[in-house]
Amino acid sequence: MKITTAEFALGAAELRQLPKDGIREIAFLGRSNVGKSSLINKLCGRKSLARTSAEPGKTRELNYYLINKSFYFVDLPGYGYAKVPEQIRSSWGKTIEQYLRGRSQLSLVVQLMDARHEPSELDLMMVGWLDYFEIPFLIALTKADKLPASKMPRYLEATKQVFARYAHCTEVVPFSSVTGIGKTDVVRIIGEHLQADAVAARTKSKVAKTVRV
């Protein structure tokens, strides 16, 4: 798959504002400032499609981008930003949880983690939760440009081992929105998921027709 077009579609503060068009979605999840918006921009080859900032907590809505006029990228609000008041934090949590659990058109979650640090407790909670609810996810290790290249192979091996126990973790990919490392892999994996979903949907509709006859 190649990403040829990307356009902002809408920003939703509440779930009732989400699109009702049934188009497939790829959601980007991770703590505040981990690089979600930068990763979306890099995948789309655009500098400022998704707003990025050195100040954490920038993305506060679920921001939808229509890709190739056929599926959405959903930039989710980051979690774990301490300066956000507790009340808002818990309502964000609820919104994200409801979105992830209830969104039938969700095809894949791209879970971002900082390549320089061990996964945080919140990261591991999130991943365990995705796995429990059988939501397929890909792990993108962001800011990989800040990790010395000589350390990368061993680090990647160790990280893959940590996540091997999650049945719904498809792959672990180092990523950098500065150098573009990992871009081809992430786009390929997303394309494969969308393809598999399309095949599953066709099979389902054939079965439904057969049953009806």
Ligand SMILES: Nc1nc2c(ncn2[C@@H]2O[C@H](COP(=O)(O)OP(=O)(O)OP(=O)(O)O)[C@@H](O)[C@H]2O)c(=O)[nH]1
């Ligand atoms: N060196 C380096 N910096 C990065 C990379 N990705 C993001 N950054 C920087 O990290 C900061 C946060 O990036 P964002 O893309 O805004 O992060 P976010 O996850 O969308 O943050 P929130 O919207 O607050 O949840 C910015 O200063 C980016 O320039 C990367 O791959 N390498």
Ligand SMILES: [Mg+2]
């Ligand atoms: Mg953002």
